Amino acid sequence: MTQDDMKKLTAEAALDYIEAGDIVGVGTGSTANFFIDALAGLKGKIDGTVASSEASAQRLQSHGITVLDLNAVGDLPVYVDGADEATRHLHLIKGGGGALTREKIVAGASSKFICIADDSKLVDVLGKFPLPIEVIPMARSFVARQLLKHGGQPVLREDFITDNGNLILDIHNLDILDPVELEIELNAIPGIVTVGIFAQRPADVLLLGDKDGVKTLT
Ligand code: 5RP
Numbered sequence: 001m002t003q004d005d006m007k008k009l010t011a012e013a014a015l016d017y018i019e020a021g022d023i024v025g026v027g028t029g030s031t032a033n034f035f036i037d038a039l040a041g042l043k044g045k046i047d048g049t050v051a052s053s054e055a056s057a058q059r060l061q062s063h064g065i066t067v068l069d070l071n072a073v074g075d076l077p078v079y080v081d082g083a084d085e086a087t088r089h090l091h092l093i094k095g096g097g098g099a100l101t102r103e104k105i106v107a108g109a110s111s112k113f114i115c116i117a118d119d120s121k122l123v124d125v126l127g128k129f130p131l132p133i134e135v136i137p138m139a140r141s142f143v144a145r146q147l148l149k150h151g152g153q154p155v156l157r158e159d160f161i162t163d164n165g166n167l168i169l170d171i172h173n174l175d176i177l178d179p180v181e182l183e184i185e186l187n188a189i190p191g192i193v194t195v196g197i198f199a200q201r202p203a204d205v206l207l208l209g210d211k212d213g214v215k216t217l218t
Pocket of ligand 1: 029099103
């Protein structure tokens with residue numbers, strides 16, 4: 001089974017968490033794209049979606065799936081999204097696709113967060129994948145200096161602007177031993193919009209695809 005086969009199988013398994021009449025929160029990335037394609041088969045059953053990025057909104061619409069503004073709907077029953085790294089505690093690094101801010105908002109507005117990933121994403125300690133941080137442009141250098149004090153090596157993501165008009169710093173060389181604490185600390189730095197650690201609001205379910213099928217971690 002290829003990595004894409006595992007992503008597809010895992011994305012399809014997430015359909016079990018969707019109920020008739022749901023407004024579904026939809027994430028961003030290649031695994032989320034498989035979920036969007038699978039969700040097209042249920043489009044008559046759900047009441048619509050809220051997308052975590054412009055790219056996902058376009059893909060949803062290309063399938064004829066309704067995309068709603070989060071401000072126009074209440075809290076969501078379920079959010080389905082991928083991750084760059086995940087632990088057995090369901091703490092995540094997200095933002096490889098740069099959509100972390102809207103992803104964190106939609107995750108926060110959802111009762112259940114179903115994370116879908118292939119088993120290459122499972123780690124004991126977060127941080128080998130460079131931690132994405134969305135930053136207000138005028139704060140870029142200030143924030144980078146603060147991150148150096150935390151032992152990280154910030155690298156500006158070249159030629160990339162987020163859907164919110166901001167920049168991404170990817171922080172290398174972090175061993176994130178206490179994800180909840182580091183998320184709180186980094187959130188307090190002025191100029192940081194969103195930290196790509198999802199630990200204060202972790203996933204509720206991690207569906208992990210490997211060569212034998214899909215495992216469910218809760
Ligand atoms: C986008 C994300 C994605 O969920 C993450 O990058 C995983 O992507 P993929 O499914 O392509 O491996 O956080 O901002």
